[in-house]
Amino acid sequence: MDNSTDVDEDVLHFIIQNMTCPAFDFSTINGAVFITIFIISVISNVLLLCILFTFEKHNLFTYIFIINLACSDLIFAASVPFFAVYHIHHWIFGDFLCKFIIWVHFSGLYSSIFVLTAMTVDRFCTVVLNNWPNNTQRKKRYTIGACVVAWLSSIGPSLYDASNMEVSDDYYCEAAFSDELGYYFQIALLILIPIAIIIFCNCAIIYTILRAAHRTRHKALSIVFCIVVAYIICWGPYNIVLLIQSKTCEELQRMNIVYNICRMLAYSHCWINPLLCMLTQKLRNHLLYIFCMRET
Known part of the structure; x- marks a missing residue:
């Protein structure tokens, strides 16, 4: 959920090597796991979209946030095989793809958290604000507008991240310069604020449901809540690890293991x-129904 990704690992290995501190080599494991994540992600997201466009084609607006989230995940997944090759070998795709793949990577990442925030706010309006707005056409315009804003909001930051990347020594795809102020600004704008909105909305939703005289089963709320929890579980540890500073060889070795495991978990979202x-x-x-049709 930040703009460091594979650059952090390169820095970590550089420090370890210069301290003559041997680190466990995750190159092959990362490559295999990333390819697996890519395959499962493409199959599951394409299957979800096929189900929606086949069986729910007259009711697609109900699933507009799910459709946008699936598209975000597919865009993110499209960058993963390149990182797999990068880890197994080195960056062999040139300067243009170095920038383009980083743009794709962060476009998928940022758009997914913005869409997830919009989903949560939509559920907040339905439960806490009692189906505001009441006008169906107006609600459709607001929902479509929220999705458009989510995508447009992801373009600028991802372009900024991509423009900062370059191929060095024909080996690494890494940041050309360190912009610490920009990094923390992005963390606040793209991570902390959306997460704060999501937490506030979910707390308000839970409070409203619990204090209602006649509690209604909100199945859609359960799915949104599960997606939010899964997102935090996947990306939370990774971002916490990036904030931890290690100085001794032993600490760096442990951090190398923890970092790689947390990143695999993060990409699994x-x-x-x-x-x-x-x-x-x-x-x-x-x-x-689809599987039964295939069996017959």
């Missing part, structure tokens, strides 16, 4: 989302 979405009874029935 792009296939966890569609699986959570398909847990709803309706989409699960559509999925079972």
Whole structure:
């Protein structure tokens, strides 16, 4: 959830090597895990989109946030194979793809958190504000507008990240210069503020449901809540690790292991989302129908 990704690992290995501090080599493991994440993500997200456009084509507006989230995950997943090759070998794709893949990577990442924030605010308006706005057409315009804003808001920061990348020594795709102020500004704007909005909205939703005289089952809320929790579980540890500073060889060795494990978990969010979405009874029935048709 930040603009460091693979650059952090390069810096970590550089420090360890210069301290003659041997570190466990995650290159092959990272490559294999990233390829697996890519395959599962593409299959699960494409399957989710196929189910929605096949069985819910007359009701697509209901799933507009899910559709946008699946597109974000697919865009993010599209960058993962390049990082797999980068870890197994080195950056062999040239300067243009170095910038372009970073742009794709962060476009998918930023758009997903903005769409997730919009989903949560939409549920907040439905439950806490009692289906505001009441006008159906106006609600459609607001929802579509929220999705457009989510995508447009992800373009600028991701372009900034991409413009800062370059290929050095024909080996690394890394940041050309360190912009600490810009980094912390992005963390606040792209991570902390959306997470704060998500937490506030979910707390208000839970409070409203618990104090209601007649509690209604909100199945859609359960899915949104699960997606939010999964996102925080996946990306939270990774971002916490990036804030930890290690000085001794022993600490750096441990940090190398923890960092790589947390990053694998973080990248896994792009296939966890569609699986959570398909847990709803309706989409699960559509999925079972597809498999039953194939068997017959």
